[in-house]
Amino acid sequence: MSQIIDRRAAGKNKSAVNRQRFLKRFRKQIREAVGEAISERKIDGLESGEEISIPSRDLREPTFQQGSGGHRRYVHPGNREFSTGDQIPRPPSGGSGQGGSASDQGEGLDEFVFELSRDEFLNFFFEDLALPDLVKKQLATTPETKKVRAGYSTDGNPSNLHVVRSFRSAIGRRLAMSAGPREQLARAEEELAELISRGDTQGPEIHDLEEEIKRLKARIAAVPFIDTFDLRYTNRVDKPEPVTQAVMFCLMDVSGSMDQSRKDIAKRFFMLLHLFLKRNYERIEIVFIRHHTVAKEVDEQEFFYSRETGGTVVSSALNLMVDIARERYPVHAWNIYVAQASDGDNFISDSPRCSEIIRTQILPLVQHFSYVEITAPEPQSLWFEYEQIANASDLFDIERINHAEEIYPVFRELFKRKTA
Amino acid sequence: MTKNLISQGSEWTFELIQAYDNAIGELAKRFGLDTYPNQIEVITSEQMIDAYSSVGMPVGYNHWSFGKSFLNTQKSYQRGEMGLAYEIVINSNPCIAYLMEENTIAMQALVIAHASYGHNSFFKGNYLFRTWTDAEAILDYLVFARNYITQCEERYGVERVELLLDSCHALMNHGVDRYKRPSRLSIVKEEQRIREREEYIQSQINELWRTLPPSQDTTNKPVDKRIFPEEPQENLLYFIEKNAPRLEPWERELVRITRKIAQYFYPQRQTQVMNEGWATFWHYTLLNTLYDEGRVNDGFMLEFLQSHTNVVYQPPYYHPGYSGVNPYALGFAMYQDIKRICTQPDDEDRHWFPELIDTDWRETLDFAMRNYKDESFIAQYLSPRLIREFHLFSISDDDQEETLEVSAIHNDEGYQQVRKTLSDQYNLGNREPNIQVYKVNRDGDRSLTLRHYQSNRIPLGETTDEMLKHVVRLWGYDVHLESVTNDDQITDRRSCPARSINN
Structure with missing residues (x-):
């Protein structure tokens, strides 16, 4: 007679730990693969999972094996044309069928391909990234609170009832309340036993003792098993949570000199930034500013998808940014960040002006300013101006992107977690 | 006629599985199959992938390599590159077999016959399994191993344990005793002795590597010229466990665990053809008997035969899907052939297998199952008729020659050599x-x-x-x-x- 068991309800994720171990061990290779995958992606595809392939050479599990060479004999099925003594030319190595060194390790794939979930993918992607110098400027106006455990209390919501604690105190109370009677009971039983052992079985004393025992037992039994007095509840109290406020200004050049591929790179850079901020920081505001000759604050949708274009005056965007910051994000309460992307091609007299605005008005306000130049091989006028600022200030970083595949490394470089 | 049928549709229910198990179990008893009690577990395909990736251990410790094989299986399954196994069956007492919920009732019956009666009786009967594995204790031992390794990870860090296990896994094939019988496993004894053993082993090693001179006038004494070890040792992991100078006690224990697990799987690697052939032979025989007795209908049989035929298909060497001799096909054909030789021998059989003629085929098969491994089984029982049916030929590949030579084919001169070569091919020592x-x-x-x-x-x-x-x-x-x-x-x-x- 066999036993038949339905195990379908039992957990199916028995391998989850092993899977995590795998991801952890090959973290380096996976991160490289993730970087490559990102550069090949469409903007919209950023938020889904990804098939990742890493070189299977790295994850070999070797055993002692026989190499090729020497003298071997094999048996194969399906002979149709051979007779004893036939000579067959050696098949090219790796060919299936006769001869060759048939490895017993199965097929030798060059790439090990597997699927990462969206969360895992982004975790790898944004690993070790952080906004620089995020400091607590001021507690937010509506203080956030968080429930934290604070021991046990004698009253509370039934859903917070703590069964173990309640029973524990019930046991204690029962012990305490029945201690006296139990002691008397033990004494009475002892006396009774002594009387009986002396042969006295009928006397009034016996009767009295029996009555007494009965009464005491009833009293002990009357101690309630559980009482409202025993109930204990898990206690939680509100604890204020300090909240850091931050705002990121995204400044994108959409002038005519930014051709389609440059715009695409810029958009993808900001898309990454957007994703990173949304994912790693719960409370962060993002201000989108796009500019050609005039700058305009726009919403997310327009920022990424609008097609408006024109000439280039970069300072317009910087001025708008300063105005918005003064008006809505007072510097004592907000961490302010700026990310600017442009092809560096600017109205000729405008570049020194930009440099001036940044030096005098923006740098005092912000925690960090990053500038990404998307351009042909030669740096443009804006780059030279900015290079001087970058040399003079820690808050200011500049990077260049020539091809889509450089977006990810540049992004990592700009937002790498800086160890104190 | 239809009132004898166990089932009609293709859907399965627990009652139907029970009914098939009863019917098949009864038949198996009639054929004299001796089995451990069965535990049949119905699982989902995800759980099957889990079971797969822990190489058939129902309780496994954690290691990245299992995660790798999980990802691999999951991917191939999702892409439809492979179907999941027929079944997974574990050599334990009770014998655990997994059925997948996606299967039809015909497939479930096939798996029950194949795993719960075929493999099961092989595990219980074959001398290698009887000698080398302990079906009673393996589950307990695996639980012990997992807990011990988890403790080590907590104490010494996941990474150290992982690196050590990597090295042990690499040497697993060289961590088995081929000739010496291992001691029986027992979780209680293991735990009880673990501390003593740690201390004892450490003291032994200290003895071996003692650097202080035993007496003062060592200079005058002849140096001990004896070579250590005195005889070459085949079990590398055992030697390392006992003698490696720098391992800590817990590291020795980990070496021991992987060694024990390797030993447990060793018989399976030596009896592929015999084991799969035996299970296939019995699912074929048992289900055909059910059909002969009118317990299953034509639809059931067609589904069963289709799947059975796929399993025992042997592609020829020039087929694109050829990947060596199919152990299911060869094993199944050999048991069928032995049965034929016992019941309907011809002159050739009388000449080649005089000892099998007119014996009870059940007893002869049982004897073969119990007392051989792949290598000796083929050397003993592969008949000229099968060599002809499979068109087997042997190739000699000498790297000092320009060309390969066909050294034997299926003719009178070739039978012995083909049989010998094929037998050698299954000798693990040669592989x-x-x-x-x-x-x-x-x-x-x-x-x-x-x-x-x-x-x-x-x-x-x-x-x-x-x-x-x-x-x-x-x-x-x-x-x-x-x-x-x-x-x-x-x-x-x-x-x-x-x-x-x-x-």
Whole structure:
């Protein structure tokens, strides 16, 4: 007679730990693969999972094996044309069928391909990234609170009832309340036993003792098993949570000199930034500013998808940014960040002006300013101006992107977690 | 007629599985199959993938390599590159078999016959399994192993444990006793003895590596010239567990655990053809008997036969899907053939197998199942008729010759040689390099010398240098590997210095 068991309800994720171990061990290779995958992606595809392939050479599990060479004999099925003594030319190595060194390790794939979930993918992607110098400027106006455990209390919501604690105190109370009677009971039983052992079985004393025992037992039994007095509840109290406020200004050049591929790179850079901020920081505001000759604050949708274009005056965007910051994000309460992307091609007299605005008005306000130049091989006028600022200030970083595949490394470089 | 049928549709229910199990179990008893009690578990395909990736261990410790095989299986399954197994069956008492919920009732019945009665009786009967594995204790031992490894991870860090396990896994094939019988497993004893053993082993090792001179006038004494170990040792992991100078007690225990698990799987690797053939033969026989007795209908049989035919298909060598001799096909054909020789022998059989003629086929099959492994089974029972049916031919591949030679085909002159060559092909000793512990330099640099006993000039593969690093990690000092021929000529010598590993 066999036993038949339905195990379908039992957990199916028995391998989850092993899977995590795998991801952890090959973290380096996976991160490289993730970087490559990102550069090949469409903007919209950023938020889904990804098939990742890493070189299977790295994850070999070797055993002692026989190499090729020497003298071997094999048996194969399906002979149709051979007779004893036939000579067959050696098949090219790796060919299936006769001869060759048939490895017993199965097929030798060059790439090990597997699927990462969206969360895992982004975790790898944004690993070790952080906004620089995020400091607590001021507690937010509506203080956030968080429930934290604070021991046990004698009253509370039934859903917070703590069964173990309640029973524990019930046991204690029962012990305490029945201690006296139990002691008397033990004494009475002892006396009774002594009387009986002396042969006295009928006397009034016996009767009295029996009555007494009965009464005491009833009293002990009357101690309630559980009482409202025993109930204990898990206690939680509100604890204020300090909240850091931050705002990121995204400044994108959409002038005519930014051709389609440059715009695409810029958009993808900001898309990454957007994703990173949304994912790693719960409370962060993002201000989108796009500019050609005039700058305009726009919403997310327009920022990424609008097609408006024109000439280039970069300072317009910087001025708008300063105005918005003064008006809505007072510097004592907000961490302010700026990310600017442009092809560096600017109205000729405008570049020194930009440099001036940044030096005098923006740098005092912000925690960090990053500038990404998307351009042909030669740096443009804006780059030279900015290079001087970058040399003079820690808050200011500049990077260049020539091809889509450089977006990810540049992004990592700009937002790498800086160890104190 | 239809009132005898166990089922009509293709859907399964627990009652139907029970009914099939009863019917098949009764038949199996009639045929004299001796089995462990069965435990049949219905699982989902995800759970099947889980079971797959832990290489058939129902309780596994954690290691990245299992995660790798999980991802691999999951991907191939999702892409539809492979169907999931027929079944997974575990050599334990009770014998655990997994059924997948996606299967139809015909497939479930097939799996019950195949795994719960076929494999099960093989596990219980075959001498290798009886000698080397302990079905009673394996589940307990695996639980012990997992808990112990988890504790080690907590105490010494996941990474250290992982690196050590990597090295142990690499040497697993060289961590089995081929001739000496292992002691029985018992979880209570294991736990009880674990502390004693740790202390004892450590003291032994200290003895072996004692640096203080035993007496004052060592200079006058002749140096102990005896080579250590006195005889070459085939079980590398055992030797390392007992003698590696720098392992900590818990590390020795981990070596021991992997060694025990390797030992447990060793018989399975030696009886592929016999085991799968036996299970296939019995699912075929049992279900056909059910059909003959009118318990299942034509639809059931068609589905069963289709799947059965796929399993026992042997593609010829020129087929694109050819990947060697199919153990299911060969094993099934051989058992069928033995049955035929017992019941309807012809003159050729009388000449080749005089001892089988007119015996009870059930007893003869049972004897064969109990007392052979692949190598000897083929050498004993592969008949000329099967060699003809499979069109087997043997190829001689000598790297000193220009061409390959067809050394034998299915004719009178060739039968013996084909049979011998095929039998050798299943000798694990021929498939894996023969590497043994040769000596330890006790007085000098404590280096370990391994010897690869080369046969037919076959060299070591390209993983060898990497493997030496694993040995160094376990041994802790330099490791040398010499390849020697039959007449003690050293043809190749490699070394791996200990400092190349940063522990």
